[in-house]
Amino acid sequence: EDQVTQSPEALRLQEGESSSLNCSYTVSGLRGLFWYRQDPGKGPEFLFTLYSAGEEKEKERLKATLTKKESFLHITAPKPEDSATYLCAVPSGGSGYALNFGKGTSLLVTP
Amino acid sequence: SAVISQKPSRDICQRGTSLTIQCQVDSQVTMMFWYRQQPGQSLTLIATANQGSEATYESGFVIDKFPISRPNLTFSTLTVSNMSPEDSSIYLCSVVLANSYEQYFGPGTRLTVT
Known part of the structure; x- marks a missing residue:
């Protein structure tokens, strides 16, 4: 059965303190790995799709990378407005x- | 991307009643889906809305409880029938655009059943 596991469940960072979120997956034949941002009370906002190991994509302070078993979402010098839940998913x-979504990482960035 | 709207944005309903949620997208899409997000949880797929034919439901979801229509490429409805407090959730539609693999979500409908 396909599985998606995200860690940590929650992360608290000081503004400017870089870190990474992890998404490990078990699927039979990866057809892409998706990252979303979700603010409270809103629908998920599409961030990235990665298709093959070694692929990287960037958007502002976020960079997503992919290996054969996991993906990382790196957050560089985060700001309070980056606070949200980050979800990864695989088809x-x-x-x-x-x-099929993971349970998400709830990120809080404090000033 | 696409502009996706859902109506209503939120509702409070009595136990035993039904609510129909609408999803409209501003461009033609290949796939439309309905998801549920229970309080504090991640998203769970309810069904694939198929144009002009019966929806394809995931394990644990049945047509009598969650009837779905998709009369054309840009519009779909999800009905939550005979509601109970356990149906209190956010219901989200999503679309896959033509010539794309990316999936975009609507703003969601927050349903509270009392």
Whole structure:
């Protein structure tokens, strides 16, 4: 069965303190790994899709990387507005598009 | 990306009643999905909304409880039937754009059942 595990569950950082979030996955034939940001009371906001090991993508203070077993979301010099829950997901099931989500990492960045 | 709207944005409903949630997207999409996010939890797929045919439901979700329609490429509805407090959740639609593999989510409908 496909599984997605995120760690840590929660992370508290000081503004400017860089760190990484982890997403490990077990799937039969990876068809992409997705990262989303979710603010309280809102739908997930698409950040990145990674398709192959070694691939990296960046957006502002965020950089996502992918290996054959896990993905990292690196946050460089975070600001309070980066506080949110970060979700990773992999396509699963017959359609090849429906997403199987991890439980997320709740990030709090304090001034 | 795409602009996805959901109606209503939130509702408070009585036990035993039904609520229909609408999802509208501003461009043609290949796939539409409905997810549920229970309080403090991650997202769980309810079903794939298939245009012009019956939706494909995930294990644990049935058509009688969550009937879904998708009459065209840009619109879908999810009905939560005979509601109980356990149905209190955020319901989200998502779309995969034509010629893309990326999946985008609507703003969600926050449902509270009393």
